[in-house]
Amino acid sequence: xxxxxxxxxxxxxxxxxxxxxxxxxxxxxxxxxxxxxxxxxxxxxxxxxxxxxxxxxxxxxxxxxxxxxxxxxxxxxxxxxxxxxxxxxxxxxxxxxxxxxxxxxxxxxxxxxxxxxxxxxxxxxxxxxxxxxxxxxxxxxxxxxxxxxxxxxxxxxxxxxxxxxxxxxxxxxxxxxxxxxxxxxxxxxxxxxxxxxxxxxxxxxxxxxxxxxxxxxxxxxxxxxxxxxxxxxxxxxxxxxxxxxxxxxxxxxxxx
Numbered sequence: 001x002x003x004x005x006x007x008x009x010x011x012x013x014x015x016x017x018x019x020x021x022x023x024x025x026x027x028x029x030x031x032x033x034x035x036x037x038x039x040x041x042x043x044x045x046x047x048x049x050x051x052x053x054x055x056x057x058x059x060x061x062x063x064x065x066x067x068x069x070x071x072x073x074x075x076x077x078x079x080x081x082x083x084x085x086x087x088x089x090x091x092x093x094x095x096x097x098x099x100x101x102x103x104x105x106x107x108x109x110x111x112x113x114x115x116x117x118x119x120x121x122x123x124x125x126x127x128x129x130x131x132x133x134x135x136x137x138x139x140x141x142x143x144x145x146x147x148x149x150x151x152x153x154x155x156x157x158x159x160x161x162x163x164x165x166x167x168x169x170x171x172x173x174x175x176x177x178x179x180x181x182x183x184x185x186x187x188x189x190x191x192x193x194x195x196x197x198x199x200x201x202x203x204x205x206x207x208x209x210x211x212x213x214x215x216x217x218x219x220x221x222x223x224x225x226x227x228x229x230x231x232x233x234x235x236x237x238x239x240x241x242x243x244x245x246x247x248x249x250x251x252x253x254x255x256x
Contacts (some may be wrong), residue, residue, distance in 0.1 A: 001056050001107075002082040003132040008049055008110060009224040011087045012042055018088050018148050023107055026098040028212075035046055037111050045110045048117070049085060052108065052127055056083055061132040062173050068242055070165075071139035078135050087111045092216060095130040097137045104141060106134045133170035140165060146248055154205045154212060156198055156224060164228015164250075165243060171229070180233035186218050188230040194223035196255070227254065 007021055019034040027033040059078075061240045067074060083106045087095075097104050108130065118121040140162050142232035148157035172178055198210040214224035231254045232239055242250050 001078055002061065002080075003053055003056055004082050004084045005049065005053075006121075007084065007088070008045065009088040011037055011039075012046055012049075014039060020038075021088075022100055023084060023086060023098060023105075024088060026100065027093050033090050033092055033093070034088050034243075035090040038096075041111060041127065042115060044114055045087065048110050048113060048123070051115075052085060052110070055124060055127045056131065059131055059135075060128070061135065061169070062129060062171075063132075063169050066176070066239065067132070067136075067169065070152075070169075071136070073142075074139050077139055077142055081106060081135065081138055083108060084127065088105055096134050097134050097141075103180060104138055106131075106138070111213055126134055128219065129170045133166045136166040136169050137162060149247065152201075153199060153212070155211060158193070159196065159211075159214050160224040160228040160254065161247045161250050163222070163225035164232055165239075167229040168232045168239070174237055175233070178233075180230065184230050184234060187226055188234075191220075191223040191226040191230065192255070195227045198223070 007018055007023075010018055018037070019032070024034040025032055038241075050216070061074075071077070081104070086107055086109050087114060089107070089109040091112065094109050094115075096107050098107055099105070113123065113126070118236045144158075144161070146158060149155055168175060195214070198207075198214060201207050201210055213221070215222045220226060228250075234241065237244060242253070245253075
């Protein structure tokens with residue numbers, strides 16, 4: 001992977017104009033999303049920059065055996081992937097994939113990452129988790145290009161598939177050893193209910209809101225991502241089969 005430190009380096013040098021970078025026009029489609037980063041955090045950001053750079057170069061995904069089967073070319077694909085290390089993204093946008101000129105970029109906001117560290121989380125684990133998640137998106141998009149799913153209903157189906165796989169793969173080091181029953185009982189039906197309601201939305205503004213909330217905000221409220229993830233959690237032995245079936249068969253079975 002390639003690492004682009006341009007934004008962080010400008011922040012560390014206290015240069016103006018961070019908000020002019022293209023990523024801040026792509027975080028939320030049709031909006032400029034920028035939050036002035038706190039200059040008092042420069043020393044912490046500099047330390048985190050070194051840590052992330054090392055982990056990106058030595059990346060090993062969660063669920064590596066499953067990752068290798070689902071994405072046999074993941075190393076080749078990610079060799080040409082650029083990770084943009086940034087500051088200035090508003091919450092909750094800590095890690096994301098965005099496109100410019102036909103190329104996808106992984107974007108990490110280091111100020112947002114500091115919130116994990118300062119809350120007592122193992123930051124190295126969080127970084128590996130988020131790399132596993134975002135690079136899964138890059139690989140999924142190679143197999144199933146998002147451009148083929150542009151209408152409202154198709155976008156909901158695609159998000160459920162895309163985010164479902166990225167979320168399950170990054171949830172734990174070894175998902176096959178986990179018992180998901182309590183999480184399924186707590187969150188699956190309510191997520192499916194909201195997803196079904198979203199599929200029936202006819203108002204354009206309501207649709208726009210659903211397309212944001214289906215994968216943004218509080219973790220368990222991201223109804224498309226959680227529906228996909230917990231469906232896979234209930235079908236762990238069929239994850240490869242469900243991936244290879246594709247977006248529409250996956251979604252149809254999820255709602256059946």
